[in-house]
Amino acid sequence: MTATLAERLAAQLPKLRGRLLSDQSLAEVVWFRVGGRAEALFTPADEDDLAYFLSRLPAEVPYGVIGLGSNLLVRDGGLPGVTIRLGKPFATIAPGRDATLWAGAAAADKRVALEAMEAGIGGFAFFAGIPGALGGALAMNAGANGTETSDRVVEVFGFDRAGDAVTLSNAAMGYSYRHSSAPEGVIFTGALMRGEQRERAAIKAEVDAVIAHREASQPTRSRTGGSTFKNPPGLSAWRLVDEAGCRGLTIGGAQVSELHTNFLINVGGATAADIEALGEEVRRRVKETSGVELEWEIKRIGVAA
Numbered sequence: 001m002t003a004t005l006a007e008r009l010a011a012q013l014p015k016l017r018g019r020l021l022s023d024q025s026l027a028e029v030v031w032f033r034v035g036g037r038a039e040a041l042f043t044p045a046d047e048d049d050l051a052y053f054l055s056r057l058p059a060e061v062p063y064g065v066i067g068l069g070s071n072l073l074v075r076d077g078g079l080p081g082v083t084i085r086l087g088k089p090f091a092t093i094a095p096g097r098d099a100t101l102w103a104g105a106a107a108a109d110k111r112v113a114l115e116a117m118e119a120g121i122g123g124f125a126f127f128a129g130i131p132g133a134l135g136g137a138l139a140m141n142a143g144a145n146g147t148e149t150s151d152r153v154v155e156v157f158g159f160d161r162a163g164d165a166v167t168l169s170n171a172a173m174g175y176s177y178r179h180s181s182a183p184e185g186v187i188f189t190g191a192l193m194r195g196e197q198r199e200r201a202a203i204k205a206e207v208d209a210v211i212a213h214r215e216a217s218q219p220t221r222s223r224t225g226g227s228t229f230k231n232p233p234g235l236s237a238w239r240l241v242d243e244a245g246c247r248g249l250t251i252g253g254a255q256v257s258e259l260h261t262n263f264l265i266n267v268g269g270a271t272a273a274d275i276e277a278l279g280e281e282v283r284r285r286v287k288e289t290s291g292v293e294l295e296w297e298i299k300r301i302g303v304a305a
């Protein structure tokens, strides 16, 4: 029997301490609850382990990283190569002096908001409603309620394909709306961020308002990928989708949310292909009715079945 990629890598990297598994389901991880499997899934034990893995990974083996899968559509044929997922050792949060906060890439955004609140550091309440982890927020420049991740970032830390540690300034992250142009292949492990000193009670009121607004306006308990399309300059994607008559539009088990038309939902039994086809149909109808070409915000990765 031929060895799997994970078995071959384990044999080539004898000092690896993290978990390296073959043929792992990603549908159990991502918010949409659909999609294919990872050929190999690596969960590093710590930073040294991640650096060792990357430095020894053969150049021809593709790799990528996922967070909590709240902005991801993994196609039904799955992800070839190695998928990296950071766990607890990368989830530390440490408030510092002068309203600074260090957080690991695997720290849930909501925890970042709550720990900042406890430390009396304002400016992080927007994270309370974003269901990803910090690594995804750093990559996507996640934002809400008028604040973006880039407004808080001082420096981002990570490892490149060669396994070398890199430190990227805010400018080097190349931030724009829901986008970062950090060098390809860098895995973020954490970031130093800065807010402003505030009263805990005032921050708590803000956090509570963010959470209450979310619950009322978004399908937060559904199998979804968050905002499907970026807002075109000066326009709202949800309004364009609504005006194109797409509210409730269905393909297979995928539906445009009735509650928020920029969300696609797996209403049961959807495939990743259903969801992607629905998104493309929405784009087609919006282009036809308004002339606007919507751009996907959701990251679509992997191969079709």
Ligand SMILES: Cc1cc2nc3c(=O)[nH]c(=O)nc-3n(C[C@H](O)[C@H](O)[C@H](O)COP(=O)(O)OP(=O)(O)OC[C@H]3O[C@@H](n4cnc5c(N)ncnc54)[C@H](O)[C@@H]3O)c2cc1C
Pocket (backbone or CB within 6 Å): 031, 064, 065, 066, 067, 068, 069, 070, 071, 072, 086, 105, 129, 130, 131, 132, 133, 134, 135, 136, 137, 138, 139, 140, 141, 142, 143, 144, 186, 187, 188, 189, 218, 219, 220, 224, 225, 226, 227, 299
């Ligand atoms: C109900 C709901 C509401 C949402 N509301 C918002 C919102 O208000 N604002 C907003 O901006 N987004 C929102 N989102 C989208 C999503 O939560 C954010 O984009 C989040 O930052 C993604 O983080 P994640 O950990 O889930 O990343 P994933 O979805 O797993 O990955 C997203 C991208 O980040 C990259 N990535 C993840 N971790 C790392 C890392 N360590 N190093 C390098 N790259 C990495 C991945 O490769 C991928 O390209 C919402 C999603 C849902 C489901």
